[in-house]
Amino acid sequence: FLHMKNKNYRFSKSHEELLIPPTSCHAKTNVMFLKTHKTASSTVLNIMFRFAERYNLTVALPADQLYHLGYPRTFVAQFVEGFETIGQNYNIMCNHLRFNPLEVKKVMAANTFYFSILRNPIRLLESSYIYYKSIVPAFKNTKNVNEFLASPTKYYHPADYRANIYAKNIMWFDFGYNNNAEDDTKYIQAVLEEIEQNFHLILIADYFDESMILLKNTLCWDLDDVIYFKLNARSQETVQTLTPESEEQIKAWCSLDWKLYLHFNQSFWRRIEETIGLEVLEKEVDLLRTRQKELMETCLSEQEAVRKDHIRNKALLPFQSGAANILGYNLKQDLDNRTLRTCQKMVIPELQYMSYLYSVQHPHKRKKMGLPLLWTSVQEKVRAPVSN
Numbered sequence: 107f108l109h110m111k112n113k114n115y116r117f118s119k120s121h122e123e124l125l126i127p128p129t130s131c132h133a134k135t136n137v138m139f140l141k142t143h144k145t146a147s148s149t150v151l152n153i154m155f156r157f158a159e160r161y162n163l164t165v166a167l168p169a170d171q172l173y174h175l176g177y178p179r180t181f182v183a184q185f186v187e188g189f190e191t192i193g194q195n196y197n198i199m200c201n202h203l204r205f206n207p208l209e210v211k212k213v214m215a216a217n218t219f220y221f222s223i224l225r226n227p228i229r230l231l232e233s234s235y236i237y238y239k240s241i242v243p244a245f246k247n248t249k250n251v252n253e254f255l256a257s258p259t260k261y262y263h264p265a266d267y268r269a270n271i272y273a274k275n276i277m278w279f280d281f282g283y284n285n286n287a288e289d290d291t292k293y294i295q296a297v298l299e300e301i302e303q304n305f306h307l308i309l310i311a312d313y314f315d316e317s318m319i320l321l322k323n324t325l326c327w328d329l330d331d332v333i334y335f336k337l338n339a340r341s342q343e344t345v346q347t348l349t350p351e352s353e354e355q356i357k358a359w360c361s362l363d364w365k366l367y368l369h370f371n372q373s374f375w376r377r378i379e380e381t382i383g384l385e386v387l388e389k390e391v392d393l394l395r396t397r398q399k400e401l402m403e404t405c406l407s408e409q410e411a412v413r414k415d416h417i418r419n420k421a422l423l424p425f426q427s428g429a430a431n432i433l434g435y436n437l438k439q440d441l442d443n444r445t446l447r448t449c450q451k452m453v454i455p456e457l458q459y460m461s462y463l464y465s466v467q468h469p470h471k472r473k474k475m476g477l478p479l480l481w482t483s484v485q486e487k488v489r490a491p492v493s494n
């Protein structure tokens with residue numbers, strides 16, 4: 107779609123003007139995204155991978171047979187494939203890792219832009235419960251998320267702290283901090299300040315489209331760079347209704363994440379007001395949604411995500427976990443090669459895309475095992491020598 111964008115845009119002049127970046131603005135190509143859990147981060151990862159392909163950038167991918175950058179271990183540079191030879195010359199980093207700034211800096215160029223994304227801990231914990239129910243000790247022996255939240259300490263045992271990271275302050279943990287730390291005002295303030303120093307931008311998943319506009323404007327990217335199809339979503343029947351008491355309990359149980367979220371939700375909106383302004387933001391969000399709808403009409407058989415058993419091409423099946431039915435997409439069957447390639451990249455799940463990029467970037471290494479390789483072979487066949 108990148109090559110078609112001039113032809114396809116039907117925006118009025120004033121809208122076009124909104125999209126023209128200031129002349130001094132160059133697209134930032136050294137970008138690190140801290141991929142937090144259950145925060146729409148797989149959708150962002152897909153955006154990052156497509157951007158990397160567009161500009162032929164080097165991505166810091168998990169080494170050998172790793173699927174993530176060593177998570178939940180604290181990140182070290184050796185978790186990146188090729189670090190010994192490539193050194194501090196990676197452009198993009200976006201797979202799951204537990205943040206460790208000094209080690210990340212060994213891999214990423216000095217002028218790298220750092221960003222991440224947070225989600226309201228109430229929605230996040232409900233999602234996390236369903237997704238990790240069978241592997242997290244604190245969740246295993248409870249009937250549902252409300253039962254867990256009625257008395258979390260009954261199920262959450264300190265001895266299981268490693269296996270229980272998804273049950274308490276998971277965002278705090280992903281940023282590299284102790285998710286079982288005391289809720290102490292001074293400590294929290296110090297962490298928030300450190301995050302502000304380490305990251306140039308924190309997005310909010312609950313305002314995903316607004317986040318994409320802020321991201322593209324900050325990085326001087328094109329609107330098409332941030333057009334996305336929602337990835338890693340669940341089917342509606344596995345979404346549980348939280349009682350009002352459970353919602354309140356999450357704010358206390360995950361108080362570190364709650365304060366993290368409140369702080370950066372505020373700075374997110376302040377940043378919007380100080381840069382784009384709410385009026386322009388609304389117009390740009392409209393353009394994003396229009397473009398997204400057009401692309402869905404071009405690419406998809408059904409105009410929405412479908413349940414796992416309805417995904418025809420098993421190479422496009424997202425990783426499934428716990429009680430969640432993770433949705434995917436069916437592409438139209440009569441797409442020409444070039445459109446097919448564009449559409450595949452919009453819907454390809456995280457692990458398959460990572461495995462594909464890995465085989466392109468490291469052709470002499472053994473391919474990642476245990477992943478559907480079909481997509482890779484389909485992709486190799488349709489790779490045409492065109493630039494996009």
Ligand SMILES: Nc1ncnc2c1ncn2[C@@H]1O[C@H](COP(=O)(O)OS(=O)(=O)O)[C@@H](OP(=O)(O)O)[C@H]1O
Nearest residue numbers: 143144145146147148149233314336337338339340
């Ligand atoms: N664009 C957009 N806007 C809003 N929400 C979105 C978006 N994309 C993904 N999602 C929701 O994010 C949840 C999956 O998060 P992650 O991809 O970060 O999960 S993972 O940790 O990588 O497994 C998952 O949440 P739940 O459906 O509540 O589980 C997705 O529905």
